[in-house]
Amino acid sequence: MKTRLLIVMLFGTLIANAQTTHDLNWFAGIGSSVDLKIDVGDTVRWTWTDPLNHTVTSDVGSNETFDSGTITGIGQTFSWTFVSPGMNDYFCFIHGAGSMSGTITVNPTLGIDDVALKNFKISPNPAQFKLQLQIPNGISNANVQVYDVLGKQVYTAKIFNIIEDSEIDVSNWNVGIYLVKISSDFGSITKRFIKD
Ligand SMILES: [Cu+2]
Structure with a gap:
């Protein structure tokens, strides 16, 4: 050999x-298109910009499963590093997908x-x-x-x-x-x- x-x-x-961190604001009423396209290994960081309770929660069918739990306070953050290609639908469990949701698309x-x-x-x-x-x-x-x-x-x-x-x-x-x-x-x- x-x-x-x-x-x-x-x-x-x-x-x-070498990784990229992508920032998103996260507040009630931001809408249902809080979308990003990122590369494998990139991190998404949601920042709370209102004083209400919110979560960042992966939806059924999301490629990766994540859940911030309830977080409260302006300036609070939740970060998730995506490690596999695919589509990740997510929403705020408290305010619902109509008020706060999006899709993180992870490109191979x-x-x-x-x-x-x-x-x-x-x-x-x-x-x-x-x-x-x-x-x-x-x-x-x-x-x-x-x-x-x-x-x-x-x-x-x-x-x-x-x-x-x-x-x-x-x-x-x-x-x-x-x-x-x-x-x-x-x-x-x-x-x-x-x-x-
Ligand atoms: Cu919320």
Whole structure:
């Protein structure tokens, strides 16, 4: 079997955030077309701009399932990072779809090697000490980035030459949800990861 080589170079944690965060205002009467088109891995942040109770709740049939619960107060926010392509209808459970609703359309960013990208796997999940990355053949010059739920990048590595399974030491990371993004010249794919 051909010797496979993986060279990982760490850039530290201060590199600019490659994800996009999209802002929406959220108030009673905003209407039923609070729509956005975004890319996989992007975050949508709803900001309460009136003093009433509201939720941001995915509707039946939405590709991803999310629910802010009841939040009250001008300036309060709810954020959700979308990790798979598809349509996400949502509404305010308190005021109803006629007063407050929309659709977040998540475009696939996968390109000609999307099959390879889709074979990107992480394990175990949840992980306590080491997170294994299974980086598929056919991807070169890939970047691996990990973000916390607030969209802050906590890890990045550039992979020049593929492939062998790699691992990230997560033993000192805070418990919680993270997003692991691998990107190449052809697209990107994001996986959700839970640190135990
Ligand atoms: Cu509402």
